[in-house]
Amino acid sequence: MSTPLTDIAVDPGAGPESESVAIAARTPLELFWRRLRQDRVAFAGLVFVVLLILMAIFAPLLVKLFGIPGPNTQNAQALDDFGTPTGPSSVHLMGVDQLGRDVFSRVIYGSRVSLEAALLSTFFAVTLGTIVGMVAGFYRGWIDTVLSRTLDVMLGFPSLLLGIGLASACSFGNGCLGGLIKPGLTVVIVVIALAAFPYIARIVRGQVLSLREKEFIEASRSLGASDLRTIFREILPNLVAPIIVYSTLIIPQNILFEASLSFLGVGVQPPTSSWGQMIGDASGNFGEVWWYMLFPGVALVLTVLAFNLIGDGLQDALDPKGDR
Amino acid sequence: MTADRQTPLIEVRDLVKHFPIRSGFLDRGKGGVVHAVDGVSFDVMQGETLGLVGESGCGKSTTARLITRLLDPTSGSIRFDGRDIAQLSRKELKPLRRDMQMIFQDPYSSLNPRKTVGSIISEPFLIHGMEKDDAKRRKLVEELMDQVGLNPEHYNRRPHEFSGGQRQRIGVARAIALKPKVVVADEPVSALDVSIQAQILNLLRELQRDLGLTIIFIAHDLSVVRHMCDRIAVMYLGKIVELADADALYGHPRHPYTGALLSSVPVPDPVLARERKQTVLGGDVPSPANPPKACRFHTRCPKAVDGTCDVDEPQLEVKEGGNIAACHFPLADAEVAAAVPTSEV
Numbered sequence: 001m002s003t004p005l006t007d008i009a010v011d012p013g014a015g016p017e018s019e020s021v022a023i024a025a026r027t028p029l030e031l032f033w034r035r036l037r038q039d040r041v042a043f044a045g046l047v048f049v050v051l052l053i054l055m056a057i058f059a060p061l062l063v064k065l066f067g068i069p070g071p072n073t074q075n076a077q078a079l080d081d082f083g084t085p086t087g088p089s090s091v092h093l094m095g096v097d098q099l100g101r102d103v104f105s106r107v108i109y110g111s112r113v114s115l116e117a118a119l120l121s122t123f124f125a126v127t128l129g130t131i132v133g134m135v136a137g138f139y140r141g142w143i144d145t146v147l148s149r150t151l152d153v154m155l156g157f158p159s160l161l162l163g164i165g166l167a168s169a170c171s172f173g174n175g176c177l178g179g180l181i182k183p184g185l186t187v188v189i190v191v192i193a194l195a196a197f198p199y200i201a202r203i204v205r206g207q208v209l210s211l212r213e214k215e216f217i218e219a220s221r222s223l224g225a226s227d228l229r230t231i232f233r234e235i236l237p238n239l240v241a242p243i244i245v246y247s248t249l250i251i252p253q254n255i256l257f258e259a260s261l262s263f264l265g266v267g268v269q270p271p272t273s274s275w276g277q278m279i280g281d282a283s284g285n286f287g288e289v290w291w292y293m294l295f296p297g298v299a300l301v302l303t304v305l306a307f308n309l310i311g312d313g314l315q316d317a318l319d320p321k322g323d324r
Numbered sequence: 325m326t327a328d329r330q331t332p333l334i335e336v337r338d339l340v341k342h343f344p345i346r347s348g349f350l351d352r353g354k355g356g357v358v359h360a361v362d363g364v365s366f367d368v369m370q371g372e373t374l375g376l377v378g379e380s381g382c383g384k385s386t387t388a389r390l391i392t393r394l395l396d397p398t399s400g401s402i403r404f405d406g407r408d409i410a411q412l413s414r415k416e417l418k419p420l421r422r423d424m425q426m427i428f429q430d431p432y433s434s435l436n437p438r439k440t441v442g443s444i445i446s447e448p449f450l451i452h453g454m455e456k457d458d459a460k461r462r463k464l465v466e467e468l469m470d471q472v473g474l475n476p477e478h479y480n481r482r483p484h485e486f487s488g489g490q491r492q493r494i495g496v497a498r499a500i501a502l503k504p505k506v507v508v509a510d511e512p513v514s515a516l517d518v519s520i521q522a523q524i525l526n527l528l529r530e531l532q533r534d535l536g537l538t539i540i541f542i543a544h545d546l547s548v549v550r551h552m553c554d555r556i557a558v559m560y561l562g563k564i565v566e567l568a569d570a571d572a573l574y575g576h577p578r579h580p581y582t583g584a585l586l587s588s589v590p591v592p593d594p595v596l597a598r599e600r601k602q603t604v605l606g607g608d609v610p611s612p613a614n615p616p617k618a619c620r621f622h623t624r625c626p627k628a629v630d631g632t633c634d635v636d637e638p639q640l641e642v643k644e645g646g647n648i649a650a651c652h653f654p655l656a657d658a659e660v661a662a663a664v665p666t667s668e669v
């Protein structure tokens with residue numbers, strides 16, 4: 001330097017830089033866990049769901065523990081002389097159905113179908129929706145136009161109808177797509193994922209549109225990062241919180257969707273039990289055999305409620321503006 | 325200083341960037357263009373700090389993004405180290421990015437809130453596959469943190485745990501990580517408290533001395549650049565209107581626009597402040613979508629002469645005292661002395 005290096009004083013009276021270091025350094029996960037634990041209602045939902053998952057995993061064990069027959073064991077003696085199923089008793093806590101199968105046992109096993117269908121379809125919907133949304137929001141232009149219009153069409157399409165159509169088309173023989181989508185649970189999962197992913201894609205796209213304008217995206221580009229790197233290392237970490245919230249909010253929808261498909265007879269294949277299918281079976285003679293519809297119905301309502309409570313709690317807990 | 329400040333490192337010639345104006349869906353394509361940068365030429369010498377100053381919207385950031393090739397120029401050339409980089413593809417540019425880095429204006433938006441400081445400063449090494457050994461890379465990053473005045477123990481903290489000034493230091497560390505030849509600093513202190521601005525400016529000067537950096541320093545007014553820059557270019561509506569050594573520019577501005585900018589620089593001396601005749605610019609900055617003909621400043625210029633300034637575009641030429649200015653009627657020493665608080669004539 002030709003001139004000696006003298007300090008620049010913009011404001012001579014200024015003191016040293018004040019450190020506004022944050023409170024205690026907690027990781028976002030810790031912070032989030034603390035907030036969630038303080039939210040009693042959401043926590044209750046979480047406990048219920050954990051128990052439900054355990055119930056699904058250990059269904060055979062539970063059935064043995066209670067000493068009740070398996071879900072598909074037909075017992076003609078449990079029907080009365082006219083062939084009408086009997087109600088709750090000490091032997092069959094929740095009564096039996098028309099074929100003499102234990103309703104309690106079927107409800108326990110039904111949780112497997114509900115959770116499997118809902119969680120797997122949510123996983124696929126979120127994965128697909130995140131990728132589509134990130135690509136549309138990041139690249140904008142004609143790519144965005146094509147993807148967004150397609151999503152609009154999919155959102156406008158009556159998803160239950162799509163489900164029934166696809167499910168019945170794939171429910172015969174070897175299924176569709178050369179046996180890739182087999183009848184039964186696989187069809188249900190594919191249908192639900194297809195119906196749910198446009199919601200996720202749309203939300204992700206909106207978030208990415210605003211994220212991509214942040215200077216750290218430009219900084220990443222100016223360092224020479226590839227688009228893929230920018231998308232996955234800079235944008236995706238900022239999407240984790242909203243994605244978690246929306247996943248928990250679509251899980252209950254997907255549970256209901258599975259129940260609807262099974263209710264309509266295009267879901268899981270008998271004799272596998274599913275809450276929706278049990279309700280469907282019972283809908284013809286609800287007047288006499290109320291227990292056959294009531295118990296799977298209660299299970300369904302409680303499960304959906306629990307997931308919704310968790311979703312609401314997560315939304316609050318992950319809101320960076322909240323400071324509980 | 326190692327560099328001689330005689331050989332140009334960057335030569336910008338007739339650089340133009342027009343942004344199409346996005347209009348409605350139906351009349352797409354009919355809209356005009358924003359003349360963000362409209363024929364800009366200048367050299368940046370090895371080891372110098374060139375200031376780029378002008379009001380909001382005059383095209384400073386666009387110029388910076390063109391030079392760093394975050395944007396594709398509409399026309400013109402940018403020679404960097406003797407090689408025209410104006411038309412290079414992204415792939416061809418990648419190795420060049422090591423030599424050319426940016427410091428951004430907003431320290432809140434330029435750091436990813438979900439990443440730790442350590443991973444933000446490691447990113448340049450990872451992108452260029454420079455230091456694959458984790459432990460060695462961490463050590464490098466900690467050294468960088470120390471160099472820019474951050475505590476290396478804060479390696480695993482996130483940006484929100486730092487103040488604005490400290491965040492800007494993180495941005496500086498990221499920019500110098502790969503030892504670039506040029507750093508383009510786009511208003512690096514305008515988002516900071518006045519008390520912290522000086523610290524960041526001093527840091528940049530220190531780093532320049534230690535690393536032999538060439539710096540393009542962008543600012544929206546002339547108050548912070550004086551001691552920072554060797555030469556200063558003043559922009560108005562996408563064009564350079566005056567270019568001079570810092571002392572010459574402050575001592576005897578020749579373009580009336582520079583004079584007006586200088587007369588609004590705060591002066592510490594109250595007597596001087598009272599005495600000076602402040603040139604207040606009338607009217608707003610015209611829209612860059614429809615800039616005035618000929619001299620773009622004539623609509624607001626106190627010295628504009630009808631029939632000349634609005635008809636005949638002035639070219640950049642050497643004026644009295646060695647300033648290069650684009651003006652038919654440059655300020656005389658007497659006018660400078662009356663209106664410009666920093667005048668030395």
Ligand SMILES: Nc1ncnc2c1ncn2[C@@H]1O[C@H](COP(=O)(O)OP(=O)(O)OP(=O)(O)O)[C@@H](O)[C@H]1O
Nearest residue numbers: 343358360379380381382383384385386387544612
């Ligand atoms: N991506 C873009 N698309 C359309 N117009 C743009 C774009 N970027 C900048 N412009 C326009 O170009 C002009 C110059 O913008 P630029 O950001 O270079 O100004 P600036 O001198 O950096 O201003 P500031 O001090 O506000 O940062 C402005 O009128 C702006 O609206």
Ligand SMILES: [Mg+2]
Nearest residue numbers: 384385386510
């Ligand atoms: Mg700018």
